[in-house]
Amino acid sequence: MNRIFLAIGAVLLFVSPHLFAESGALSAVTVTTNAGGDQEYSVTLQVLAFMTALSFLPAMLILMTSFTRIVVVMSILRQATGLQQTPSNQVINGIALFLTFFIMAPVFERVNETALQPYLNEEMTITQALEKGKKPMMEFMLAQTRLKDLETFLEIANIQVDTPAEVPITVLIPAFVTSELKTAFQIGFMIFIPFLIIDLVVASILMAMGMMMLSPMIVSLPFKLMLFVLVDGWNLIMGSLANSFGL
Incomplete structure (x- = not known):
């Protein structure tokens, strides 16, 4: 059951970012590229990835x-x-x-x-x-x-x-x-x-x-x-x- 909830949360977060726009949380869900060309994920995405990896x-x-x-x-x-x-x-x-x-x-x-x-x-x-x-x-x-x-x-x-x-x-x-x-x-x-x-x-x-x-x-x-x-x-x-x- 926990895996289902984590999967649903990942889909909502990655597929529907506009859900967080009104609350101002969209700025916390970002993916940026540094000078070296590597992608850097925001803390929100890192925490979500970590919680998903626990399963x-x-x-x-x-x-x-x-x-x-x-x-x-x-x-x-x-x-x-x-x-x-x-x-x-x-x-x-x-x-x-x-x-x-x-x-x-x-x-x-x-x-x-x-x-x-x-x-x-x-x-x-x-x-x-x-x-x-x-x-x-x-x-x-x-x-x-x-x-x-x-x-x-x-x-x-x-x-x-x-x-x-x-x-x-x-x-x-x-x-x-x-x-x-x-x-x-x-x-x-x-x-x-x-x-x-x-x-x-x-x-x-x-x-x-x-x-x-x-x-x-x-x-x-x-x-x-x-x-x-x-x-x-x-x-x-x-x-x-x-x-x-x-x-």
Whole structure:
């Protein structure tokens, strides 16, 4: 519902500026061009753009950072252990969120230094700040994106580039998400194998003892939890996820 209201507000503000003329607010809704040829937007338009962008922040957080890989691996881990509701979705999302902040901290610091602070100090326009701010994010995504995935989406978009740095962000984001999903499933596969072996061993023992009516999942669950705790599984998972991004 909030997205609908924001979209309506944007349409009214950009398409019908005469609505503000009688109240004298038209002067606050302006777009000017400076001496360098860059467009400068009034504070009203900047605030409206920022409020509209808030609705896209969840998608940006999920698809342009390390969040996707982390939350997928955590979900596979929960499935592998046989615990359907533990940890809960809120805990998994919380772990993925704060681990994302930890992994992305150097990138966010560069965005703050090169784009946000100069813009707040009125040293550059919002357009220049956006151009400066997206470079660290694109460098991070390029470092995690497989060349095959990048070539696939470049071919679909019918775009030719000489270097990876010239790839448009509209092509880079889907290629990055595809690579992240593949990496997350590879990590999840390696996590699943030890727990699957325990399930097979327990199922074989129960069948040899003639206990075919007893679910192997119930018997193997304590052993899987014990194995995970003994090898300090949470430490290994968190450390492996952080190291997979080159930290």
